[in-house]
Amino acid sequence: xxxxxxxxxxxxxxxxDEKKLLTHTGISWQFEPLSLKRPGxxxxxxxxxxxxxxxxxxxxAVRQMFAIDRKPVSALPETAEILIRDWCRRFPGQAAMIVLxxxxxxxxxxxxxxxxxxxxxxxxxxxxxxxxx
Numbered sequence: 015x016x017x018x019x020x021x022x023x024x025x026x027x028x029x030x031d032e033k034k035l036l037t038h039t040g041i042s043w044q045f046e047p048l049s050l051k052r053p054g055x056x057x058x059x060x061x062x063x064x065x066x067x068x069x070x071x072x073x074x075a076v077r078q079m080f081a082i083d084r085k086p087v088s089a090l091p092e093t094a095e096i097l098i099r100d101w102c103r104r105f106p107g108q109a110a111m112i113v114l115x116x117x118x119x120x121x122x123x124x125x126x127x128x129x130x131x132x133x134x135x136x137x138x139x140x141x142x143x144x145x146x147x
Contacts, residue, residue: 017076018087025080025087068098068122070112075101098126 019035022028048055075097079085091097102109102123113119 017080021080021087023087026084030081063118064122067116067119068094068126070116070119071098071101071109071123071126074105074108074112078105095126102126 016035018025020030020032022031022034048059050056072094078101079089079097080087091100109123113123
């Protein structure tokens with residue numbers, strides 16, 4: 015979403031401009047730090063790390079689509095899973111470099127090929143505030 019906004023929702027006709035994003039200085043959040051003493055926290059940390067690993071592929075695919083190919087926002091596929099899969103097929107060398115730089119990115123890539131990254135969109139729409147892992 016941020017990338018689309020930085021391109022003024024029109025990558026073919028606008029350049030990247032981070033000034034399009036506004037940050038409210040009064041916004042903050044609080045959280046309880048994860049602890050090795052709580053077994054559930056290990057699972058939370060692992061899931062967080064896997065989302066970050068998947069995000070590396072998402073960022074690369076969005077960068078290719080908007081900044082390099084200059085495609086419009088309307089060209090985005092229906093799901094991030096499709097976006098990542100298509101990008102990996104087009105740029106296997108770049109995908110391999112992501113894995114070499116961060117070996118944990120191999121796990122979401124394997125899940126992608128097995129079809130396990132798909133989010134049940136009906137389930138997500140039914141409860142939009144529920145975190146989907």
